[in-house]
Amino acid sequence: MGTLMIMNSGATPEWTxxxxxxxxxxxxxxxxxxxxxxxxxPLPEREPExxxxxxxxxxxxxxYPVAVFLVAFAVTALAVTAARWSGHRADMAGYAGAGxxxxxxxxxxxxxxxxxxxGLCALLSRRDVWLLPTLFGWLAGFGVFAVLxxxxxxxxxxxxxxxxxxxxAALLAxxxxxxxxxxxxxxxxxxxxxxxxxxxLSRTQEFALSAAxxxxxxxxx
Numbered sequence: 278m279g280t281l282m283i284m285n286s287g288a289t290p291e292w293t294x295x296x297x298x299x300x301x302x303x304x305x306x307x308x309x310x311x312x313x314x315x316x317x318x319p320l321p322e323r324e325p326e327x328x329x330x331x332x333x334x335x336x337x338x339x340x341y342p343v344a345v346f347l348v349a350f351a352v353t354a355l356a357v358t359a360a361r362w363s364g365h366r367a368d369m370a371g372y373a374g375a376g377x378x379x380x381x382x383x384x385x386x387x388x389x390x391x392x393x394x395x396g397l398c399a400l401l402s403r404r405d406v407w408l409l410p411t412l413f414g415w416l417a418g419f420g421v422f423a424v425l426x427x428x429x430x431x432x433x434x435x436x437x438x439x440x441x442x443x444x445x446a447a448l449l450a451x452x453x454x455x456x457x458x459x460x461x462x463x464x465x466x467x468x469x470x471x472x473x474x475x476x477x478l479s480r481t482q483e484f485a486l487s488a489a490x491x492x493x494x495x496x497x498x
Contacts, residue, residue, distance in 0.1 A: 335459040344408055347412070423435055
C-alpha cells in the first residue's frame with residue numbers, strides 16, 4: 278500500500294489532471310466508397326416486322342394461271358394480226374364489207390389491247406375485279422363473231438369462234454367460283470359444306486360455292 282502511494286505521488290502531473298483531454302486516437306483510414314456497378318446500356322428496341330399486306334379483291338391462287346393465260350392469249354392475238362394484217366382485213370371484209378373492214382379491224386384490235394391491259398392489271402394487282410371483266414370481254418367478243426358467222430352462213434369460222442367462246446365461258450365460271458371461295462375463306466359452313474352458309478352472299482354466289490364444294494368432295498367420294 279505504501280509503495281502504491283509512493284508511485285502515485287511521483288506520477289507526472291499532466292497524466293493525472295482530470296481537466297486534460299485524453300490523447301487523440303490515431304486517425305482511421307476512411308473507408309472507400311462502395312463501388313457502384315455500371316448499369317448496362319439498354320438494348321435498342323427491335324421494331325416489329327411489318328405484317329404482310331393481305332391480298333384483297335377475292336383472289337385465289339388458281340387465278341394466277343388464268344391471268345397468265347389471258348395475257349399470253351392477248352399478246353398472241355395481237356402479234357398474229359400484225360403478222361397477217363392483210364388476211365385479217367380480208368376476213369373482216371366478209372363481216373362488215375370492204376369499206377368498213379379497216380375501221381372494224383382497228384376497233385377489234387383496240388378492244389384486244391384493252392383486254393391485254395386489264396389482264397395485266399389483274400395479274401399484278403391480284404384482284405378479280407380486273408380478271409372477271411377481262412374473261413367476260415373475250416367471251417362477249419367471240420360470241421358476237423359466232424352470231425355473225427351464223428348470219429353470214431360461215432360454218433368453219435363459227436366452229437372456231439364457238440370453241441373459243443366455250444373455253445372462255447368455262448374459265449369465267451371457274452374463276453367466279455374461285456372468287457366466291459376466296460371471299461368466304463373456305464368451304465361453306467365448315468367441313469364438307471355442312472352447317473349454315475356464310476351471310477352476305479347472293480343466290481348466284483351460293484350456287485357457285487355449292488358447286489365448288491361438290492367438286493371438292495367428288496374425289497373423296
